[in-house]
Amino acid sequence: MPDHKQGQKQKQKQKQKPEQEHEQGQRRAQRSGWAAQTGVFLAVALVAAGLCGALQPATGIPPEVLQLTQFGPVLAVAAVALLWPGRIRDRLVGTLPARSNGPADHEARLPSGNRAALLLTAALITALSAGGALLTSxxxxxxxxxxxxxxLTLLVTAQLVGACAEEIGWRCYLQPLLRTRFGPVTASVLVGTAWGLWHVPALTQGPAYAAGFLTATVAMSVILGLALERVRSNRLLLAGGFHTLVNLGMLFVTDETSPATAPMAVFGAACLVAALPWITSARRAAATPDRITAATANGTR
Incomplete structure (x- = not known):
């Protein structure tokens, strides 16, 4: 009997070994998968933006109304969807409005107070930028x-379309993808850095201008990343709305669209100050798993 039992244990171990190796293979695929998807997304977003910008004069669309370079990220999402069709749905969870499935679905939605806070933060950035301009100039x-x-109606609509074309890539795809590997602040900083570097023309205005611009994109990315944490409904309109309000504020009230260094430095500082309350609030919040991370981290990715 002891020999028989020992033989059974050996057979069980032999059966478990392939299963363990399969699970380890899945984890290795998951670790490499996010990096490959990120690399493809960033490469296509950059190339597609350049091509769209080159085609803009032929379309006759005025750049002050809509910049076709903004469609680079959405084209990058389409490219990733073609290469990884089985994974794109999980990555884009919550992009569009979702029907309520009852009380259990309430926690997956952004509270109305947070929605208002996110949009008011865009107004705060404009106000701080305006105040900084008054103090400095x-x-x-x-x-x-x-x-x-x-x-004005055409301009606002076009700004929203362009902002959503960007945000479906940065906040609706790349942010949840990096959240499977990093914490919310780290993921947001990485997305914000990539977002800033993607704006190649802004980086050619000089080191100080580029530093102010990157500070702004990273700070705004942190605001959006923390505001949309655990949100699985209407992420695109929320992120696009914030993006549009900031762009309109830059157009109508401040002078951050000029190549001057001082206004961009003020704008970067304003975004950084506006991000501090979100960071403080996130640190005080209970550490709970992100619903999107939980949905996308299980299984082979």
């Missing part, structure tokens, strides 16, 4: 909607 550049060459 003694004047506040304000653009009247009547001075624009295009209708």
């Amino acid at each position: 003694g004047s506040l550049p304000v653009t009247s909607p009547r001075a624009l060459a295009h209708p």
Whole structure:
């Protein structure tokens, strides 16, 4: 009997060994998968943005209304979907509005107070930038909607479309992807850095200008990353709305669109200050797993 039992144990170990090796293989595939997907996304986003920018003059679309380079990230998402069709759905969980499945689905939605706080943060960035401009230059550049060459409705709509074309890549795809490997702040900083470096023309304005711009993109990415943590509904419109409000603030109230270094430095500082309350709030919040991370981290990726 002891020999028989020992033989059974050996057979069980032999059966378990392939299963363990399979699980280890899955974990290795998961570790390498996120890096490959990130690399493809970033490469396609950069190349596609350059091609779209080169095609813009032929389309006749005024750049002040809509910059076609903004469609680089959404084209990158499409490329990743073609290469990894079985994984793209999990990555884009919560991009669009979702139907409520009852009380259990409530925690997956951004509370109304947080929605308002996110949009008010965009207004705060504009206000801080305007105040900084008054302190540093003694004047506040304000653009009247009547001075624009295009209708305000068209401009706002185009800004929202362009912002959503970016945010479906940065906040709806790349942020959840990196959250499977990193914490919310680290993932947000990485996304913000990639987002800033993707704006190649802004980096050619000089080191100080580039530093202010990268500070702004990283800080805004942290705001969005923390605000959308655990959110599985309407992420695209929330991120796109914040992005649009910041862009409109830059257009109408401040002067961050100019190549001058000082306004961009002020804008970067304003974004950093606006991000501090979100970071403080995140540190005080209970450490609970991100629902999107839990949904995408299980199984082979």
